[in-house]
Amino acid sequence: MRRYFPILSWSRSYSRDTLASDAVAAVIVTIMLIPQSLAYALLAGLPAQVGLYASILPLVIYAVFGTSRTLAVGPVAVASLMTAAAVGKLAAIGTAEYYAAAIALAFLSGLMLLAMGLLRLGFIANFLSHPVISGFITASGLIIAAGQIPHLLGIKAKGETLTALVMQILENLHNINIFTTVLGASAVGFLFWSRKHLKGWLLARNIGPNLATVLTRAAPVAAVAVTTLVTFVFGLDARGVAVVGTVPQGLPVPTLPPFALDLWSQIAMPALLIAIVGYVETISVAQTLAAKRRQRIDPDQELVALGACNIGSAVSGGFPVTGGFSRSVVNFDAGAQTPAAGAFTAIGMALATVFLTPLLFFLPKATLAATIILAVLTLVDLGAIRRTLAYSRTDGAAMIATILVTLAMGVESGILAGVALSLFLHLYRTSRPHVAIVGQVPGTEHFRNVDRHAVITAPDVLTVRVDESLYFPNARFLEEFIQEKIAVNKAIRHLVLMFPAVNAVDSSALESLEAINQMLKDSNVTLHMSEVKGPVMDRLRRSHFLQDLTGDVFLTQYDAMAQLAPDLTRKTLAACRRNTLRNGGQ
Structure with missing residues (x-):
């Protein structure tokens, strides 16, 4: 009451x-x-x-x-x-x-x-x-x-x-x-x-x-x-x-x-x-x-x-x-x-x-x-x-x-x-979501945009971070982005979709993910996913996508790189730490 x-x-x-x-x-x-x-x-x-x-x-x-x-x-x-x-x-x-x-x-x-x-x-x-x-x-x-x-x-x-x-x-x-x-x-x-x-x-x-x-x-x-x-x-x-x-x-x-x-x-x-x-x-x-x-x-x-x-x-x-x-x-x-x-x-x-x-x-x-x-x-605000x-x-x-x-x-x-x-404007903005290629920050388990930070990347692994939920207006955009990156870099053997900011994937976006998986499979590239939120995973489990996925789903991006490029990943993490300890000792 x-x-x-x-x-x-x-x-x-x-x-x-x-x-x-x-x-x-x-x-x-x-x-x-x-x-x-x-x-x-x-x-x-x-x-x-x-x-x-x-x-x-x-x-x-x-x-x-x-x-x-x-x-x-x-x-x-x-x-x-x-x-x-x-x-x-x-x-x-x-x-x-x-x-x-x-x-x-x-x-x-x-x-x-x-x-x-x-x-x-x-x-x-x-x-x-x-x-x-x-x-x-x-x-x-x-x-x-x-x-x-x-x-x-x-x-x-x-x-x-x-x-x-x-x-x-x-x-x-x-x-x-x-x-x-x-x-x-x-x-x-x-x-x-x-x-x-x-x-x-x-x-x-x-x-x-x-x-x-x-x-x-x-x-x-x-x-x-x-x-x-x-x-x-x-x-x-x-x-x-x-x-x-x-x-x-x-x-x-x-x-x-x-x-x-x-x-x-x-x-x-x-x-x-x-x-x-x-x-x-x-x-x-x-x-x-x-x-x-x-x-x-x-x-x-x-x-x-x-x-x-x-x-x-x-x-x-x-x-x-x-x-x-x-x-x-x-x-x-x-x-x-x-x-x-x-x-x-x-x-x-x-x-x-x-x-x-x-x-x-x-x-x-x-x-x-x-x-x-x-x-x-008082309602008129032309300065706005x-x-x-x-x-x-x-x-x-x-x-x-x-x-x-x-x-x-x-x-x-x-x-x-x-x-x-x-x-x-909402549809226009979300139709072109912010997508970034990321690499490992030396000395850490963090991954950031290659265009904004000094990071290390593996030559045969491409990590794409998606910073917005996927639905029908932007599903094709992700397909085209990945297809372009794969076409210009023949050395890529693994592609990781990093999903920390993806809160939802609708049916149209699911079809695009399935198309991406098949396209990469035909190109001899394995598709992986990392940092997928629980609600998104719950919905993906109700489809055949996870069974057809050519790669794995990792809890963190560091876990993914530790498996796909173990030597480079661990060296990147350890090298900076050794330098930090050495400088601290001096």
């Missing part, structure tokens, strides 16, 4: 001090989450209150099922963008069909995550390499930021790609609303300044560190309050400033998604992509924060927890949610000790939904756009391109390709291209 309900573990030691720490963290996160949830709902093309709905029940559910002590679940920028991209193809923004499709998307995504967790399929997320994920998030951040510029300028412009957005913005620049622009620019400037300098400014005026931190986190709330008041006092809504308008007051009414087969078939792929990307982001944040406190995260249980959170979001009228980086870090820094901090945050969000929504009527959408822009710019290229050109190329495809063709195409690139 504790495995599937981690709350049974941490709740047993819950104390008054822990309660105080969690409550303080919840207050800080609630202050931060209110404007974010409103903004991300609008980013997803949904009414503002839907963001509040998606920030209540999922937090309570995660407190029951989650294994991270500090992860904060809720609406995030990338998932909101992916929601808008997926649902926008099915219905018009603002319609009941659009809202219903977003709920169905969260529900189906949650079911997929839940099934993956119960089947322990967390490894699926590994198909997205870090450079690809980094490139996708960077590109998504740029699209999100560009998509908020029209709200800052008071113009209309839409587009799923950066190119389409920029073109529409340029075409509508003549329709700029000066009041909206001033409000938006002021909000952006204030939020940017507060993030960089507000805490230091407060500390310089003898404000306590804890209070300074809370006030800094509350800067977006201050921006919301001031711009809302200015809009109300000066009647800017009548002068073209877009406002949030009426926000229904009260807690969400439990609902069920539409169970239309045609709708589910259309959102199946977007739901899977949101599930995988959301899980990758969630587990990355959770593991990073857990490592700082030497805590443990269960990846498969996190799938269950995130799936349950999305189902809870759908049932409560929300949209897809995941673990947010910025609010999780704030939760961690604020001293949260258990997932109960999330449940307390949910209480705060529920109170905001009940009591604060009437005050949001005159909230300018430009202020929410400024909040989104400042939040997503240079760092990745410097380390690996193929990984750097994959990152650049993912960014370009996402910017040019949209988020779904970008993530699909990223998955395809990740798989292609």
Whole structure:
């Protein structure tokens, strides 16, 4: 029960001090989450209150099922963008069909995550390499930021790609609303300044560190309050400033998604992509924060927890949610000790939904756009391109390709291209495994690459070390490599396959080994093996390969050379030792 309900573990030691720490963290996160949830709902093309709905029940559910002590679940920028991209193809923004499709998307995504967790399929997320994920998030951040510029300028412009957005913005620049622009620019400037300098400014005026931190986190709330008041006092809504308008007051009414087969078939792929990307982001944040406190995260249980959170979001009228980086870090820094901090945050969000929504009527959408822009710019890491290229050109190329495809063709195409690139790069790298000819290091029983070390080799023995598992993409490569070496060196009478790094040999590779054995036999060369791992030997014993092998299988490479070239091997071992003893004696 504790495995599937981690709350049974941490709740047993819950104390008054822990309660105080969690409550303080919840207050800080609630202050931060209110404007974010409103903004991300609008980013997803949904009414503002839907963001509040998606920030209540999922937090309570995660407190029951989650294994991270500090992860904060809720609406995030990338998932909101992916929601808008997926649902926008099915219905018009603002319609009941659009809202219903977003709920169905969260529900189906949650079911997929839940099934993956119960089947322990967390490894699926590994198909997205870090450079690809980094490139996708960077590109998504740029699209999100560009998509908020029209709200800052008071113009209309839409587009799923950066190119389409920029073109529409340029075409509508003549329709700029000066009041909206001033409000938006002021909000952006204030939020940017507060993030960089507000805490230091407060500390310089003898404000306590804890209070300074809370006030800094509350800067977006201050921006919301001031711009809302200015809009109300000066009647800017009548002068073209877009406002949030009426926000229904009260807690969400439990609902069920539409169970239309045609709708589910259309959102199946977007739901899977949101599930995988959301899980990758969630587990990355959770593991990073857990490592700082030497805590443990269960990846498969996190799938269950995130799936349950999305189902809870759908049932409560929300949209897809995941673990947010910025609010999780704030939760961690604020001293949260258990997932109960999330449940307390949910209480705060529920109170905001009940009591604060009437005050949001005159909230300018430009202020929410400024909040989104400042939040997503932390996701954009263009410097990672240079760092990745410097380390690996193929990984750097994959990152650049993912960014370009996402910017040019949209988020779904970008993530699909990223998955395809990740798989292609894996197959490409492993199709040409590192293979080395090795020799004996003088004075030792160790064998190393002849191209990197001063080693001794026997003229009639060729030892080939394979540094990767053998399977269908690279099986033929080993055949061709050995055939080439045998063809150019007629003196070879023995060939030893050294397998210390081979963890698996699939059926295709087994056929290649059988072909190598037969080819060497026809060339009057005996095939031997050394340092074969137990699991590999177990599988080879289930075939006829070992019976047909022309040579032997040795426990160590030294054992192999001691039998195949005994004089040279022992002299190589002894000569250096004699020199060492002689030098030591002197």
